[in-house]
Amino acid sequence: MAKRGAAPLQGEVLQGTLDLLILQTLILGPAHGHTIAHVIEHRSDEVLQVEHGSLYPALHRLEDRAWIASFWGTSENNRKARYYRLTPKGRKQLIQQTGRWDQLVRAINRVLKPATE
Amino acid sequence: MSWKRFFRREKWDDERAQELRAHLQIEADENVSRGIPSTEARYAALRKLGNATVVREEIYRMNSLGFLEVLWQDVRFAVRQLRKSPGFTAIAITTLALGIGANSAMFSVVDVVLLRPLPYRNASRVVDLFERRPHENELKVPVAPGDFYEWRDKAKSFEQLAAVDDDTFNLTDTGEPQRVSGSDVSPGFFEVLGTQAVMGRTFRLDDERKGDDRVIVISDGFWQRQLGGDVNAVGRTLLLNDVPYSIVGVLPPDFKFPFATRSDIYLPISLTQKDREDHGAHYLTVVGLLRPGVTLNEAQAEMDLLSAQMEKEYPGVNTGHGVRMITLRTALTGDVQPALLVLLGAVGLVLLISCANVANLLLARGKTRERELAVRAALGSGRSRLVRQLLTESMLLGLVGGVFAAAVAYWTLDALRTTFFTHPNNFALAGIGRAVIDGRVFAFTLFISLLTACLFGLAPALAASRVDLSGALKEGSRGSSTGDRRGFRSALIVAEVALSVVLLAGAGLLLRSFVNLIRVDPGFRPDHLYSVNIDLPTKHYATQRQTNVFSDQLLARVRNLPGVSSAGLVDILPFHGDESRGAMHVEGRVPKPGEHARLHAREVTPDYLRTMGIELIRGRDITNADVPGGKAVGVISATAARTYWPGQDPIGRRFTFNDEDKDWIEVVGITADVKHNNLAADATPDVYLPFAQKTENDPVDSFELAVRSTQAPNELESALRSQVRAIDANLPVGKMQWLVHLISDSIVPQRFNVMLLTIFAALALALAAAGLYGVISFSVGQRTHEIGIRMALGAQPRDVLRMVIGQGLWLVLVGAVIGVAATLSLTHVFARMLFGVGASDPLTVFAVVTILGCISLAACYVPARRATRIDPIEALRYE
Numbered sequence: 001m002a003k004r005g006a007a008p009l010q011g012e013v014l015q016g017t018l019d020l021l022i023l024q025t026l027i028l029g030p031a032h033g034h035t036i037a038h039v040i041e042h043r044s045d046e047v048l049q050v051e052h053g054s055l056y057p058a059l060h061r062l063e064d065r066a067w068i069a070s071f072w073g074t075s076e077n078n079r080k081a082r083y084y085r086l087t088p089k090g091r092k093q094l095i096q097q098t099g100r101w102d103q104l105v106r107a108i109n110r111v112l113k114p115a116t117e
Numbered sequence: 118m119s120w121k122r123f124f125r126r127e128k129w130d131d132e133r134a135q136e137l138r139a140h141l142q143i144e145a146d147e148n149v150s151r152g153i154p155s156t157e158a159r160y161a162a163l164r165k166l167g168n169a170t171v172v173r174e175e176i177y178r179m180n181s182l183g184f185l186e187v188l189w190q191d192v193r194f195a196v197r198q199l200r201k202s203p204g205f206t207a208i209a210i211t212t213l214a215l216g217i218g219a220n221s222a223m224f225s226v227v228d229v230v231l232l233r234p235l236p237y238r239n240a241s242r243v244v245d246l247f248e249r250r251p252h253e254n255e256l257k258v259p260v261a262p263g264d265f266y267e268w269r270d271k272a273k274s275f276e277q278l279a280a281v282d283d284d285t286f287n288l289t290d291t292g293e294p295q296r297v298s299g300s301d302v303s304p305g306f307f308e309v310l311g312t313q314a315v316m317g318r319t320f321r322l323d324d325e326r327k328g329d330d331r332v333i334v335i336s337d338g339f340w341q342r343q344l345g346g347d348v349n350a351v352g353r354t355l356l357l358n359d360v361p362y363s364i365v366g367v368l369p370p371d372f373k374f375p376f377a378t379r380s381d382i383y384l385p386i387s388l389t390q391k392d393r394e395d396h397g398a399h400y401l402t403v404v405g406l407l408r409p410g411v412t413l414n415e416a417q418a419e420m421d422l423l424s425a426q427m428e429k430e431y432p433g434v435n436t437g438h439g440v441r442m443i444t445l446r447t448a449l450t451g452d453v454q455p456a457l458l459v460l461l462g463a464v465g466l467v468l469l470i471s472c473a474n475v476a477n478l479l480l481a482r483g484k485t486r487e488r489e490l491a492v493r494a495a496l497g498s499g500r501s502r503l504v505r506q507l508l509t510e511s512m513l514l515g516l517v518g519g520v521f522a523a524a525v526a527y528w529t530l531d532a533l534r535t536t537f538f539t540h541p542n543n544f545a546l547a548g549i550g551r552a553v554i555d556g557r558v559f560a561f562t563l564f565i566s567l568l569t570a571c572l573f574g575l576a577p578a579l580a581a582s583r584v585d586l587s588g589a590l591k592e593g594s595r596g597s598s599t600g601d602r603r604g605f606r607s608a609l610i611v612a613e614v615a616l617s618v619v620l621l622a623g624a625g626l627l628l629r630s631f632v633n634l635i636r637v638d639p640g641f642r643p644d645h646l647y648s649v650n651i652d653l654p655t656k657h658y659a660t661q662r663q664t665n666v667f668s669d670q671l672l673a674r675v676r677n678l679p680g681v682s683s684a685g686l687v688d689i690l691p692f693h694g695d696e697s698r699g700a701m702h703v704e705g706r707v708p709k710p711g712e713h714a715r716l717h718a719r720e721v722t723p724d725y726l727r728t729m730g731i732e733l734i735r736g737r738d739i740t741n742a743d744v745p746g747g748k749a750v751g752v753i754s755a756t757a758a759r760t761y762w763p764g765q766d767p768i769g770r771r772f773t774f775n776d777e778d779k780d781w782i783e784v785v786g787i788t789a790d791v792k793h794n795n796l797a798a799d800a801t802p803d804v805y806l807p808f809a810q811k812t813e814n815d816p817v818d819s820f821e822l823a824v825r826s827t828q829a830p831n832e833l834e835s836a837l838r839s840q841v842r843a844i845d846a847n848l849p850v851g852k853m854q855w856l857v858h859l860i861s862d863s864i865v866p867q868r869f870n871v872m873l874l875t876i877f878a879a880l881a882l883a884l885a886a887a888g889l890y891g892v893i894s895f896s897v898g899q900r901t902h903e904i905g906i907r908m909a910l911g912a913q914p915r916d917v918l919r920m921v922i923g924q925g926l927w928l929v930l931v932g933a934v935i936g937v938a939a940t941l942s943l944t945h946v947f948a949r950m951l952f953g954v955g956a957s958d959p960l961t962v963f964a965v966v967t968i969l970g971c972i973s974l975a976a977c978y979v980p981a982r983r984a985t986r987i988d989p990i991e992a993l994r995y996e
Contacts, residue, residue: 033136034143052140053167056133057175064179075139077146082136 018058019067020101021048023086023094026068030085032075033059059084067093126180133176137169191509198510205482206514208887209475213518215880216471217569218525221554221562223464223873225530227457228561229552230450236371236548237445238311239406244413245448246278246403246420249441253713256441259697260403262388263396264427264435268403269303271423274416276408279306280401281374282386285819287652287849288343290356294849296652297339297357299382300374306383307334309406314366317351324385332385333362337370339381357382358654359847375449375546396427396434400697404445417442434700437713450547456870456950463623463877466616468569470881473609474888476573479511480606481895483581490581503582511574512567519566526562527554537869544866580605603896610892611932613885614973617878618936618965619943624878625961626947626954627871633953634864640791640800641691642730643856647830648690648821649837650851657845661745661816665809667844668722671822674840680828685725686808690821691793692859698801703761704771704781714761716753717793717801718774720808720817726752726788728823736768736786743807750807752786757802782806796864797952830855870950882969885932886976893925894980904984905992914985921984925977926970933966 025031025039036059037052062068067090075081086094141162148158166172199206234240246268248258260280269278282301287294307319319334333355335344344350354361362384374380407416420440427435443451483490490503498506530552538550651671658664668686675684689695698715708714723739734755743750751772758767762784771781782804790800811817826833834853841850861868897904904917944956954961 032139032143034140051167052144052165053137053169053172056137056172057179060133060176060179075143077143079139079142079146080135081139081143082132 017101018050018054019062020094020097022055022058022062022084023067023090023097026084026086026090027094030071030073030083032073032081032083034075034081036084062090066090126177129180130173130177133173134169137166137172141166141169187505188509191506192513194506195510195513199513202482205478209478209514210518210521212471212474212884212887213515213566213569214521214525216468216884217519217522217562217566218529219464219877219880220468220565221522221526221558222529222533223457223461224561225526225552225554225558226533226549227461228557230457230547230549231446231454235375235445235449236373236551237375239309240311240445242276242407242409243309243445244405244407244416244442245445246405247441247443248399249439250437250713251439252437258438259399260401261396261399261434262392262401263394263431264438265303265401265403266393267427268420268423268440272405272416272419274407274411274419275405277305277308278403278405279303279309280386280403281306282401283380284384285650285652286357286382287359287654287847288355288357289359289847289849294847296650296849296851297381298379299333299384300380301386302383303386305406306404309404311406312368312372315369316348317364317366319366319368320383320385325387330385330387331360331362332365333357334366334368334383335364336368336372336381336383338379340367357384358652359656360654375445375548396431397700398697405442413442413444453544453547453549453866455946456866459623459946459950460870460873460877462946463620463874466620467877467881467884468565470613470616470884470888472569472573473613474884474891475514476577477606477609477888477891479507479574479577480580480609481891483507483577484895484899486581494582500582504578507578507581508571508574511570511578515566515570515574516563518569519562522566523554523559523562526558530554533869537865544869576605603899606892606895607928610885610889610928611935613881613888614929614932614969615936615939617881617885618933618969619940620874620878620881621965621969622937622940622961623943623947624871624874625965626944626951626956626958627867627874629954629958629961630950630952631864631867631871634796634867637792637796639691639796639860640731640789641856643860645825645827646729646823646856647826647833647853648823648856649834649841649853650819650821651841651848652819653816653848655816655818658816658818659814661809661811661813664811664816664818665745668808668820670844671841672722672724674843675822675824675837678826678828678833678836678840680833681824681826683724683728684822684824685728686720686722686817686820686822687725688720688808688817688820690823691729691791692856692863693821694794699774701772701774704773706761714772715802716757716772716774717803719803719805720811720820721805722808725808725823726805728825729791730825731791732789734787734789736784738786739805739807743810745810745813747810749780749782749810750785751782752788752805753784754788754790754800754803756790756800757804758784758787760802794863796860867950867952882972886972889925889929889973890976890979892928893921893977894983896924897921897980897984900984901987901992904987905989908987909989909993917985917987918981921981922974922977925981926973929969929973933969937962937966 021040022036025036025043028039031039033052033055037050037055040048040050059068059070063070063084066087068084069087070082070084073081073083141159144162144165145155145158148161149155153161163169237243246260247256248260248264249256250258262280265278265280272278280303284299284301286297286299288297302320304320304322304324307313313319314334315337317334320332324330324332335350340346340350344353347353350364350367352363354363356362368383374383405416407413417440420442424435424438424440428438494500494503534550534552538544538552544550653664653667658667672684672686675681689697698717700713701716702708703714706714721739723741723743726733726738733752736752739750739752753767761767761772762770767784767787769783771783773779773781788803788805791803792798793801808817808820822837824833824837828836830853837853838850841848904912908917940962941957948956
């Protein structure tokens with residue numbers, strides 16, 4: 001309960017960001033948790049280090065909202081793994097959220113740039 | 118959050134664990150492929166993942182509904198706790214089931230009588246109209262036809278007014294001749310109640326015209342029973358009193374005219390023009406449908422004005438007459454309402470005592486659970502969490518108690534129904550027979566169970582949650598919060614005792630009233646006294662001479678039956694519901710303005726008084742010499758003598774029912790008073806007139822044959838039937854009645870009240886005694902150490918006994934004083950239900966206190982006795 005109350009804005013922003021990254025990763029096709037974590041790390045040139053554990057609550061939340069769906073499958077090296085795929089609802093969300101993110105980044109940049117120049 | 122996942126979250130969690138394991142394996146596989154040794158690879162994977170359990174917990178929490186989760190936990194814990202102490206649980210649930218069940222049963226009765234809408238479409242606008250004679254202190258006089266027709270023509274407050282008169286018919290054309298009850302109604306009757314026929318029609322205004330009135334509407338019951346549910350019943354003809362009537366309509370199955378026990382046949386009231394202008398004979402029941410928007414008070418104001426005009430227009434007959442209007446609800450339930458409310462209050466008190474008892478048990482349990490609660494508090498349970506847990510236990514007790522209570526209520530109502538509700542009396546009138554245990558009653562039971570649980574659970578929960586950690590956890594400590602709690606428990610006992618005293622006193626007063634009531638001398642000897650009703654159709658018995666021929670033959674035959682010691686005829690037998698009287702004039706007595714002398718007149722044959730066992734005080738009985746055309750004579754009752762001939766000898770004096778023609782009737786004898794319908798009512802002025810002398814063209818067409826016989830009732834009944842049939846094969850004979858039953862039926866409501874209140878009081882006393890016993894035993898258990906020391910220091914068992922019993926009796930004394938004070942201030946509630954006993958009767962109070970004292974002494978003695986057996990050495994070592 002204490003967790004929920006702590007720094008909601010920050011938490012929300014970060015959480016939203018992770019959600020966005022997961023959705024973006026899945027646009028390439030279904031993937032299991034491990035792959036998702038690594039894709040995010042690689043594509044951010046290892047800047048965004050995802051603590052693998054925190055990925056799963058986020059996946060659970062997204063599945064709850066029906067933005068992604070899951071199924072059991074077999075991994076590249078023949079391990080049983082849970083795969084996630086994007087739902088049409090999730091795709092719509094991704095577009096919307098990406099737009100919002102761009103807006104946010106532009107806005108923040110406009111505020112920050114004059115100071116650094 | 119999906120509910121599905123909430124209930125399957127164990128399985129869901131398994132899957133998460135599996136998923137996380139897979140993740141670790143894949144990561145480890147990759148690490149190995151990068152050339153890291155497998156143990157190291159596994160640790161690296163684990164480090165990378167973080168705390169898997171925290172992840173699972175987070176997801177698990179996302180799948181649960183916070184409060185529901187806790188509730189479920191609490192409920193399971195509560196079930197475990199309750200199962201751990203089956204004795205406590207059983208006692209608590211039994212106490213609650215009795216308390217709540219009695220309340221539900223009582224509620225089902227009150228609900229149907231006082232709360233539910235009456236089963237008539239227009240019920241909310243229907244009023245019952247009476248006449249009243251304020252100077253004679255009479256408020257419920259039936260309406261005279263002259264008054265009714267005048268109201269109907271002139272009153273504007275009503276959409277419709279209708280009159281009803283009870284009637285019975287001889288039905289002769291469907292098999293064996295039989296008696297059928299019915300009602301003569303004015304055509305607007307069904308319109309007033311809002312009832313429509315399911316087949317055919319009800320009455321039209323023109324059905325009232327003489328000649329067009331040979332139509333009837335029948336009840337559903339009659340249609341099923343007599344006509345076999347014939348779909349072509351409308352249009353069929355029935356012979357009633359040897360006159361053909363055609364059926365025009367069949368009523369809905371649930372229809373029942375409120376003021377009749379059973380009415381199978383309705384026909385348009387047929388009154389001659391002379392009858393319609395009669396303002397003196399009062400016998401009609403009148404119901405009216407108020408116009409929408411007109412209030413009872415507005416209508417009453419109009420009727421007051423109208424009756425004032427009528428007093429002027431018809432001086433004499435209408436002088437001193439007013440109109441009294443009450444709602445249909447009040448008319449039907451007014452008589453039983455006060456008693457029902459008193460009983461509902463009483464049963465509420467029983468529930469309060471149940472609550473106090475269970476609260477007491479919980480408090481005692483709280484003491485023994487002090488350590489458990491302290492441990493939980495020490496481990497981080499907040500106070501609100503502990504209270505919530507304890508309240509859940511109470512709620513569970515309440516709910517389980519409620520379930521058993523529903524069963525208790527069902528059986529109770531069943532018992533009440535067969536014992537009390539089947540007789541024709543005030544209860545039947547109020548529709549009490551419709552009481553059922555249904556959804557409403559269940560909802561009430563549920564509500565009251567939860568309310569009760571809060572009531573008995575909250576205080577103990579709050580007390581128990583206030584744990585003193587350091588004290589409670591110390592080994593062997595007796596805790597430090599007991600003093601305060603013992604005070605609360607004592608207060609509960611005082612309250613229980615006080616409530617019990619109120620109930621016991623109430624029951625005692627009703628019991629004394631009831632004993633007084635059944636000791637009332639009805640004025641006749643009902644044992645071995647039977648009666649059957651006989652109606653003579655006026656078509657064949659048009660004159661009193663014809664009727665006399667029949668009655669002489671009948672009596673001669675009946676007197677010769679084996680076992681019959683005497684027999685007589687009367688037009689209206691006591692306890693047959695009729696209260697009609699006639700206005701009369703005493704020779705030489707000038708009435709005060711507005712005053713009417715009235716007598717209840719009975720037409721009797723010579724042997725009637727002897728058959729009934731009505732004592733002849735002076736003068737002579739009606740004899741065979743009192744023949745038609747002979748001198749008109751009458752035998753009056755003691756009350757009539759005292760009222761109208763005060764300080765004189767009435768014998769030889771004269772009076773008349775017909776002021777114009779001066780048909781004087783001479784008083785020839787005085788009898789003891791007789792109760793007509795109500796043992797509790799004051800005696801009325803009566804006169805017995807010779808049956809044979811009834812007006813030639815207006816014969817007695819309906820009368821009772823009263824028989825005193827030692828014969829078995831069923832043999833007597835068939836013998837009487839065959840004697841009647843031997844004289845006239847077409848005459849049906851009504852069901853034979855035993856006068857003893859008629860009298861006992863008349864006091865069913867009183868018996869209901871006294872029995873229920875006595876049961877409630879006994880229950881209250883038992884609960885209070887059990888509570889007292891519990892508190893004293895518990896206190897003895899707590900004081901083992903102290904008592905041990907006292908005994909070691911030389912206290913004798915006698916001293917210990919006195920100390921423990923003294924502690925209990927002190928509580929009882931305080932409770933009794935409060936209870937007696939409460940009773941004395943509450944008695945006005947009872948006053949109307951009492952008979953022959955004062956509301957603050959000292960004998961009752963004394964008896965109640967004595968009974969309470971004895972029971973309390975017994976309840977305290979057992980634990981006190983145990984205290985004297987405490988072995989000081991054992992007690993001191995116990996530390």
